[in-house]
Amino acid sequence: MAAFPVPSAHLKPSGDLVLRAAVAAYLGRYRGQTRLHSESDLRVFLRWCTDHELDPLVAVRVDIERYVRWLQTQPSEVSEAVRTFVHPALDLTGMLLPGMLERRAGTLLFVAGLGAVIPLPGMGALAVASAALRTYALTINAALAGTGVYAGALVIGGLIEHGDIHRHAVAAAGPDGAAGLPTLDPATIADTAWELAARQERSEAIFNALG
Incomplete structure (x- = not known):
């Protein structure tokens, strides 16, 4: 054999x-x-x-x-995640992009989870939706080259400090465990988003606090 x-x-x-x-x-x-x-x-x-x-x-x-x-991620779970997180992005792009192209100026930034680029089984269907949203953003970025309109992706892997999810996580972890949480600085994310839109040199930025 x-x-x-x-x-x-x-x-x-x-x-x-x-x-x-x-x-x-x-x-x-x-x-x-x-x-x-x-x-x-x-x-x-x-x-x-x-x-x-x-x-x-x-x-x-x-x-x-x-x-x-x-x-065990089921097709229905994937469909629901895509409907919740991807469809609104498609709808808004369809509403905003024609005017941006007419003005030859504008920025579309799409936010996806880290499961879009790194295998995170615990994210299940959300990882699939994140990957779809990121791919859409990168595709739009390529399609808009030379138009004056920019599209890009922010891939977030961690808890954004001072946000609602971060506050809940800190409360659940307690004083001793909070210091070990995978956190991201919102100011750094904001600066990077501005840099992406202003320079239009990169199609995405990835923030990974998960190691």
Whole structure:
């Protein structure tokens, strides 16, 4: 029986040979279409382990639960997230862009979550919506080149200090835990937004306080 062709990028510290042997033993129980589907499922799991720096051979229950949650994002949840966070941006762009193009001046800044650029399974459908919004912003940016109108994206990964979510998080964490919260300075974000609009040299800025 041929060994399962696990790409080296998906191998963890347990070692190439050990992992290949484990995978071969697991797949050896299956034949035909069942084996093909099992191989496909296993590839997804190994890729997920790589993205989360997890050794698949030492994964524990909590790791599997995280993986299952990651798999369980439903189409209806994605549709709702896109309807809530992407559709309004499309509607406003449709309302504002014609006038901006006529004046040959204007700025459209779209704010997306960090899940748009970094895998964050806990964000679920929101990560999909963020990725869609960011891609839309970058597409509009390219389409508007040379028109005098600018579009860009601010990708936010963290708690913006003094905002409502930050205040709730600080209250929940208490005095001892608040210092460890992943926070972002709103003044820095504002300065960057102004720089993007004024210089029109970059299509996006990414703020990552999550490490």
